[in-house]
Each structure stands twice: as C-alpha cells, then as structure tokens.
Amino acid sequence: MSDLSDSQLRRLDLSLLLVFLGLLRHRKAALVAAELSLTQSAISQALKRLRDVFGDPLFLRLPHGMEPTATALALELPVAQAVSALRSALKSARAFEPTLAEGVVRIAALDAEQSVLVPRLVERVAHLAPKLAFSVIPLGRRAAVEALVDGRADLALGYVWEAPDVLIRKKIYDESFLVVGKPAILPDAPDLSLDAYCAANHVLVSPGGDLRGVVDDRLEALGRTRRIVLGLPSFLPAFAVVASSDAIVTVPSRIARDFAPGFGLAVAEPPLDIRRFPVSVFWHRRNDQDPLTRWLLQFLRE
Structure with missing residues (x-):
C-alpha cells in the first residue's frame, strides 16, 4: 500500500477508524454496530469507504465472521495508537474530574x-x-x-x-502461601508438620484444571509427594469443599486471611518453602x- 495523499486522508474521519478497530476486535458487524450505536447499514458504508481509501478489501466475509486481511492487521497498531493519542489529547485538554x-x-x-x-x-x-x-x-x-x-x-x-x-x-x-483446613484437621495450627501435610488429602486450585502445582515441584525436590483429590478453578469453592471434608488446600495468604474465618477454617504455615510471587x-x-x-x-x- 502506497502512502496516503492529503486528499485520501481528508476522506478519513474518527468514526471510520473506530469502525475499523471495532471490526478487528469483534470480527462481526452487528457487534460493532451495537458498540458504536450505529446501524449495520452504517457499518457497511463505513467499510466501503475504508476499502476505497486504503485500496484493500481489509475484511473478508467468512462463515465465522469478518476475517482481516494482511493490510488490515498491519494497520491495526498505528490506527489504534492514533485514536489513543487523540483520546489522550482531548482528555488532557481539561482537568480530570x-x-x-x-x-x-x-x-x-x-x-x-x-x-x-x-x-x-x-x-x-x-x-x-x-x-x-x-x-x-x-x-x-x-x-x-x-x-x-x-x-x-x-x-x-x-x-x-x-x-x-x-x-x-x-x-x-x-x-506467599498458607494452608487452610478444618480445625480438627489442623489441630496444631499455625504449626503443621511435613508428615501431616503429605498425609492429608489436598484440593488444588488451578484455573487450567491441572492436578499438579508449584507445591508438588517443591515436594518432589524433597523426595515427598501429596495426594490431590480434587482440582477446582477458583478459591472460594475450594474453601467450601474443605469446610465440608477432611481435605486441606494451599492458597495465597491474603485469600486465606480474608475468607478462611468465614468458612470456620483454621490457617497454618506450610511446612516447606514455596516460591513467593x-x-x-x-x-x-x-x-x-x-x-x-x-x-x-x-x-x-x-
């Protein structure tokens, strides 16, 4: 694509650029129309003008949506930066209230x-x-x-x-991390021995559904293992499970301190070094x- 002439640039306006970025983001004209409070006809007309200015189809209509061309992808960053710079200029022109x-x-x-x-x-x-x-x-x-x-x-x-x-x-x-479980399962809290930790059933919180985490890597280095009986994608459901079972869960310390008391759970220090993050x-x-x-x-x- 050759450099745009001044006459071509005059044919561009902010609404066209917003439609262009919206189509890159959503890949569906209906979603862009809803986001910008425009009709789908207006989106079609804007796309026609954009294609005329840039001399490229920009988006191909496929069954799954609007597929951007190589030219559209190449334009994405500079157009986004230009729109962002304009937004920043307009906002900085007045004091933030x-x-x-x-x-x-x-x-x-x-x-x-x-x-x-x-x-x-x-x-x-x-x-x-x-x-x-x-x-x-x-x-x-x-x-x-x-x-x-x-x-x-x-x-x-x-x-x-x-x-x-x-x-x-x-x-x-x-x-850092703390261990959470019922008081009967953690009778010596905040102390917890490595033997007791490894002997317990464990719940593992992993957004990806894994049944192995950083704790297992540390245990392996010590020649130890633990039994994970359940993997969950989030922490509060894990607390609910631990509150109604004999399992324990190792969680970030702020989660433990904020929510363990509400579930009637005890909190203990982990009996091994776990990498802080x-x-x-x-x-x-x-x-x-x-x-x-x-x-x-x-x-x-x-």
Whole structure:
C-alpha cells in the first residue's frame, strides 16, 4: 500500500477508524454496530469507504465472521495508537474530574485478585467517581496480556513472569502461601508438620484444571509427594469443599486471611518453602497518559 495523499486522508474521519478497530476486535458487524450505536447499514458504508481509501478489501466475509486481511492487521497498531493519542489529547485538554468520569473500566483478573483487590478498589472509588462502572473479565497470565494488547481490557491484575514491552507493570505486593483446613484437621495450627501435610488429602486450585502445582515441584525436590483429590478453578469453592471434608488446600495468604474465618477454617504455615510471587497491575503503554488510568493506578499502588 502506497502512502496516503492529503486528499485520501481528508476522506478519513474518527468514526471510520473506530469502525475499523471495532471490526478487528469483534470480527462481526452487528457487534460493532451495537458498540458504536450505529446501524449495520452504517457499518457497511463505513467499510466501503475504508476499502476505497486504503485500496484493500481489509475484511473478508467468512462463515465465522469478518476475517482481516494482511493490510488490515498491519494497520491495526498505528490506527489504534492514533485514536489513543487523540483520546489522550482531548482528555488532557481539561482537568480530570472524578465526579464527572463515566464509562466502564474493564479489568482482567482471576478470582484471587477479584476477591482481594477488586472489592477494595471499587469501595474506594465508588464515592469519588459514582458514574464509573467496573467489569471484571476472568482472565489471567497470557490471556490477560492478550486482552490488554487487543484492547478488551484496560487493566490487568495478577502475576505474569514475562510481559511484552507494550505493557507497563507496577508491583502491588509480594504474595506467599498458607494452608487452610478444618480445625480438627489442623489441630496444631499455625504449626503443621511435613508428615501431616503429605498425609492429608489436598484440593488444588488451578484455573487450567491441572492436578499438579508449584507445591508438588517443591515436594518432589524433597523426595515427598501429596495426594490431590480434587482440582477446582477458583478459591472460594475450594474453601467450601474443605469446610465440608477432611481435605486441606494451599492458597495465597491474603485469600486465606480474608475468607478462611468465614468458612470456620483454621490457617497454618506450610511446612516447606514455596516460591513467593509478585502481584502487579498491568496496563498498555497507549493508556499510560490516560487521566482515568493514572487516577485508578494511584489507588492500586496504595
């Protein structure tokens, strides 16, 4: 594709670029029309104008939706950056006023951060920015990174060992682990011997449904094993299971301290060293100067 002339650039407007980015994100004209409050006919006309300006089909109609061409994919980042820069310029032209802030903040987070961080953030922000709403997307690690990159999420909470350069991270805290079980199963809590730990039945929390985790790697290094009787994708259901069985579960310490008492469960220190991990907030560089993003980050950093 050759460079665009001034006459071609004059034929572009912000609505066309928003339609273009919407089609890349959703791959369905009906979803883009609903998102932008336009008719499907208007989306079709916008796509026709975009094809004419760029001299490329941009999107191919396939049974599963609109498939972007190589040209469309190549345009995605520069167009997204241009729209983001325009948004930032318009926002920075006026002082940020939380009481006037509107819209939805989309946060990618798994249930640990959903339970520990999100309620505190919403509680602190609610009275300062009453017109804001929050939507949590149950994504972590690579899926959360992808959501930030393609614009489906504004912030991500959790831990990612390797993040692409287009993302910025700020560590909120380092997390450790605790063991949770019924008082009768953990009679010496907060103490717990390695023999008692290995002899117990275990529930494992794993979003991917695995029946092996970092604890099993540490036990293997010690020449020990444990029996996992159930794998669950989230922590609070694991607490419910442990409260009605003889199993124990090893969970992040903040989850244990916040929720174990409500289930009538005891908390013990794990009898082996388990690698701590950083819990951070992530955001895309295109939003780094966004006033709302920076305002929310100050609460998470606290």
